[in-house]
Amino acid sequence: MSWEEGGTEHRATIGHGFVLLVGAAGDDDESTVRRLADKIVDLRVFADEAGKMNLSLVDVHGEALIVSQFTLFADMSRGRRPSLLKAGDPARAEQLYESFVQQFRARGIETRTGSFGAVMRVGIENDGPVTLVLSTDEWQTRV
Numbered sequence: 001m002s003w004e005e006g007g008t009e010h011r012a013t014i015g016h017g018f019v020l021l022v023g024a025a026g027d028d029d030e031s032t033v034r035r036l037a038d039k040i041v042d043l044r045v046f047a048d049e050a051g052k053m054n055l056s057l058v059d060v061h062g063e064a065l066i067v068s069q070f071t072l073f074a075d076m077s078r079g080r081r082p083s084l085l086k087a088g089d090p091a092r093a094e095q096l097y098e099s100f101v102q103q104f105r106a107r108g109i110e111t112r113t114g115s116f117g118a119v120m121r122v123g124i125e126n127d128g129p130v131t132l133v134l135s136t137d138e139w140q141t142r143v
Helices: 030-041 090-106
Strands: 002-005 008-011 017-022 051-053 063-070 110-113
Touching: 030 090, 063 090, 090 110
Parallel strands: 017 063, 063 110
Antiparallel strands: 002 008
C-alpha cells in the first residue's frame, strides 16, 4: 500500500497474513471493535500440515495490513450515487479504527496501517482461496 502525505510518499507492506478493509458504522462502539478484532485474529482460515483450514493468524505468526475504508458502508440501493450516511462520523470512526489496530497489536500481531482518511493505493496478492466479508450485524451463534 502506498500514499502521499505532506509531500512524502509512504509505503506499508506485510508478508503472510490478512489485508483488512475496515469501516465504522454510526452505531459501532468499543465493544464492537473488540468483538470484531477477536473474531478476525482467531479465524481458522490458514492451512495446517494436512491442508485443512485449522490455523489462525496467531498460529501462523501472520501479519495484518489494516486499511480504513468508509466506502464499505455505501448504500447503492437507489439512484447512481452511493449514499454514505451509514458510515460513522469521521472523528469517531478514526478513534474506533485506531482502537481496532491496537487490538491486533495487543495480541502480538505485527500490524501495519496507512493514514486514516488519506487516498491510498492498495495492492493485494491473494495467496489462496479465502476472501471473506465480515459484518458485526447480528452474528448468529450456533450452540
